Amino acid sequence: xxxxxxxxxxxxxxxxxxxxxxxxxxxxxxxxxxxxxxxxxxxxxxxxxxxxxxxxxxxxxxxxxxxxxxxxxxxxxxxxxxxxxxxxxxxxxxxxxxxxxxxxxxxxxxxxxxxxxxxxxxxxxxxxxxxxxxxxxxxxxxxxxxxxxxxxxxxx
Numbered sequence: 001x002x003x004x005x006x007x008x009x010x011x012x013x014x015x016x017x018x019x020x021x022x023x024x025x026x027x028x029x030x031x032x033x034x035x036x037x038x039x040x041x042x043x044x045x046x047x048x049x050x051x052x053x054x055x056x057x058x059x060x061x062x063x064x065x066x067x068x069x070x071x072x073x074x075x076x077x078x079x080x081x082x083x084x085x086x087x088x089x090x091x092x093x094x095x096x097x098x099x100x101x102x103x104x105x106x107x108x109x110x111x112x113x114x115x116x117x118x119x120x121x122x123x124x125x126x127x128x129x130x131x132x133x134x135x136x137x138x139x140x141x142x143x144x145x146x147x148x149x150x151x152x153x154x155x156x
Contacts, residue, residue, distance in 0.1 A: 003015075003016040003019075005019075037105055037106075037107055038096075038105075038106060038107075040107055041095070041105065041106035041107040041109075041110060042092060042106075044107065044110035045092055045095055045106075045110070045150070046092075046150055048089070048140075048141055048143065048146035048150065049110045050089065050090065050095065050109050050110055050141065051109060051110065051111070051112060051139055051140065052083060052084050052085065052086045052137075052138035052139070052140070052141065053084075053112070053137035053138055053139055054108060054109045054110070054111060054112065055080070055083050055084050055090075055098065055109055056084045056137070056138075058098070058102040058104060058108060058109070059080075059084075059102065061102075062102060062103075064101065064102070069101065072097060072098075072101045073090070073094045073097045073098045073101065074091075074093060074094050074097050075090070075094055080098075084138065085138060086138035086140070086141050086142070086145070087145065088145065088149075089141050089145050089146050089148065089149040089150070090149070091149055095109060112139070
């Protein structure tokens with residue numbers, strides 16, 4: 001079977017073998033990067049570095065809200081709302097499901113993504129009528145909330 005290169009040029013068996021080896025190397029490097037990124041996200045999760053505002057940012061960017069989000073994340077209503085409010089820390093099993101739903105890597109939730117206007121986000125549904133001033137974005141979980149899910153760790 002003929003193997004073709006750029007512009008319809010037939011590859012020799014050596015050229016095809018080199019190309020296949022380069023493809024395998026790129027895939028292996030990508031898999032290693034993905035595994036390292038997942039491990040870094042897991043470590044950040046264990047350390048309580050998930051940022052509630054990043055969850056809100058990710059969901060709002062795709063207009064995701066409601067019980068279907070909780071269900072997709074393996075959570076019960078209103079757990080995702082509580083994650084956003086900083087009242088409940090997601091489990092490790094839930095964070096990758098949230099990342100998959102949103103189409104980002106789990107590490108996305110351990111990084112800040114700029115300021116968040118509560119009036120333009122799903123947080124507006126949690127505000128009582130006439131709330132003024134609007135609350136600031138929730139940027140961290142209290143250590144006791146993290147410890148309730150992750151367990152006590154060094155320094156906690």
